[in-house]
Amino acid sequence: MVQINSPETQTADDERPLPPPAPEYTSWIGQDRSTDPAGVATRQEAAELAERVIEHYINNTTHEAEEQWTEPVDNYLDADRWLREMDAVHRSVPLPLAMSCELPGPGTYKALDVLGVPILITRDRKGVVHAMINACRHRGAELVEPGCGVAKRITCPYHAWSYDLSGELRGVHAEKTFGEVPRDKRSLIQLPVGERAGIVFVSLDPAAEHDLDAWLGDLQPLLEGLRFADCHHYATRELLSPNWKVTLDGYLETYHFASLHTKTVFETNFSNMMAHDTWGPHQRLAAALRPVADLAELPAEERDPGDIVGAIYWLFPGLAIAGTWRNKIAVSIVIPRTATESVTQQIILLREPAVTEEERHAADQFGEWFYEVVRDEDYATTYGVQRGLKALAGTDFVFGRNEPGLQHFHRTIHRLLDEASR
Known part of the structure; x- marks a missing residue:
């Protein structure tokens, strides 16, 4: 693994080079023909999820929590709380x-x-x-x-x-x-x-x-149906990232796509439009992909869910799997180091091995795109969040009703801390 980024190497907005073009992708979920029960159930659930995303597109809505959530900024700053989080979360749950x-x-x-x-x-x-x-x-x-x-x-x-x-x-x-x-x-x-x-x-x-079957619950058969075990590991890179919660907050909402990812993610995804599901501490963000605009009126049997939904499966406390319904998958594992620093492993998986020069070039482009978007847009911004934390001590952040993923993440941490203190 190669460590390739630090806050000192990040550049200002007006100095950043233009991002590489968004990689082309092909849907895997619509092409999967496995007959095992997990695969069949996963495809059926994917079709149902696509219907939910189409409904959001038609109504210009998104999944909403019942109310807003406020999180004290001091919960990101308190070094003692960070130690308690590490004990209650990372030293207590299966990672x-x-x-x-x-x-x-x-x-x-x-x-x-x-x-x-x-x-x-x-x-x-x-x-x-x-x-x-x-x-x-x-x-x-x-x-x-x-x-x-x-x-x-x-x-x-x-x-x-x-x-x-x-x-x-x-x-x-x-x-x-x-x-x-x-x-x-x-x-x-x-x-x-x-x-x-x-x-x-x-x-x-x-x-x-640990009882892993209980830990994953009803999410496990859906994950099994995605057949990650049959994928091929193509490449791994590491990036330095700020406090683990500051970092992960950026993975758990689509509200920022239009403003932060104007020329990248927003070109393929609608912003602030998703379906959301939870299984215990775990969750899934199902973003609306641009082709939904052309596919919404087609009969269900003529639609490929992989062309409509950008499904991100997120396993607590810090594994994000993007492109799960596609032939190229980006996995991010966020691992805390200190109260102010974490490291992110970015792992590229392929449904089929890259054998030809053309296939390797496509895989390289896919990995480079994710790496540069995360480094130059997401993490450049979250390092800015971290720099402002001390000045905001004593105040709080507000998570909107359209940010249910953030709310679920922090609610789970609060619950584990409460349980550990009893």
Whole structure:
């Protein structure tokens, strides 16, 4: 993974180059012919969702919450509250930290850091996923640098102790002089891990016992029907981003499309027009795509939902999957680092591998477009939000009725903090 952005490199509005042209996309949901129950249910739900979005287009409306929501600015500033959020949220819930296709077969891994915890996710020779602390049990050296890769064994660069992909200690260099080492007591420290619907969830608490099926609830069959596990990992980039809540606020509404994304997102999406659904802490924003203007009058059987709806599935606390009904998908994982900084992994998935030069060029253009829009428009703006927080201390933000995603996100955080304080 390559870190490619920092606030210092961001430019003023009048200095930014014109964004690349919006990538062409093709719908996948309308072409899917899978007969499994999850796929059939997902296509049916997609058709119903398209009808809801068409209704919003016809009436020039959007999904609305019952009332506005106010959030104290101090909740973004308070370093003690940030620590409590990390304990109540990121150290307590199963975190979506990888897509299954980032570990496409036996002997693959993904390494990353979450709140100072070095994590190594692996797929062993039997295809089973494991998660463990990315630190040698000899002297604590980092075993694998952040990123994705392939390995038969994990060997420590410091003293060459080696582990298999399940984390079991297999080799101790010069054990004759070092002294015998009990393998079962020096294997890598395991973290709870589970794989559902093409997404890998990890807990930072080694003693946690999460029920992933209950955590995902009724959303799980819809995700399974989207067949993310069958996708191909094309590329990953990292961007620095501000406070995790400041960052994620920008992912959870379509109200800003016309003003912030005038020459990018707004060219393909209507602004302030969406359907909204929640499943426990998770949610989906279904934005209205421009072709709805031409397709609204057609009979339902002649419409492809993927040409009408831009569906963004959002898993708490920080995974956004955009382009879920298309052949090219952009995944964003927002991971807190400090009270004022987070990092965003931007992962590009393809329904079919990019084999030809033309296919690779199209995939590159797609990834570049998302990267530049997020860096130069979304994050340039949210860094500005963060710079103004101290001056606004003691006041509050207001989330409109047309921003139900923001309300649901913050309401969930408040609930988890309340539960943790009992």
